[in-house]
Amino acid sequence: MERLRKATHRQLIKQQELPQSSRVIARRKEGFRRRRITVSKLHHKLEKLVKLAYVRKIEITKLKREIKRQKHRINHLMNVIKCKDKQQDGTTNNSSDISDSGIDIDSVPNNAQQLMMNSISLKAKKRALHRLVENKDNIPRGVDRSLRGEFEINIFKNVKPSNEDNSSELKQNVVEFMNCDNVSKVCPDVKEMHKGVSIRYRLHNLNVLHEQFQAKTGTLCSYSMFCQYIPPNIKKPNVNDWGTCLCMLCFNPQMKLE
16 A cells, blocks of 8 residues: 555656646546546446346246145145045045935046046036146146146147138138039130139129028128138139120120020
């Protein structure tokens, strides 16, 4: 400290001996040097704090995951204990009722989870599965594995509502309607085929055909669903698609229909 004080004292004496202009320049240089030193110190402190915050953030995420795992394990153990208690109480209280009613004891599932799942309807199971799929991002780690192992449910698989019967019937009605002669006509060119099926040209706009389909069949369906089930061989005609004939009937499909 004494040496530093003497060095600063000598530096001040030298600055006082210098002329006024050189003294101002020396003071400016000294100010720049001090500012660089303080700024570099602040940068070093900031880098240390950023590294420390990154390390703490990683530790916090690890602790959160560990807490979720512990909670899941505790809940699983509590559910197992409750199921065992209920199973013991149910077997002691209902053994005589089951034997009197003529139900085979071997056919009753021993596991409470199987008994619960067997008593739930199919629609309720599907609704529960859709709720799990919607909230799959909030489910803690490890639960999807237990769902696959215990209930054979994969929540990360794309689940679509099963309306196969209604959709197949609607598709069949749309195909039959579009293949009618008053709705579409076969292409005059025999060589024009689509995957082995002759191309047919529709005689009206899709909006008109949608209204006619609803009025004829009595089924209510949206415009997008109707367009989805239109066969690929039904196409919109152009003027040149009707062949080389230049008569008025070939130019106007509506007149040909009439």
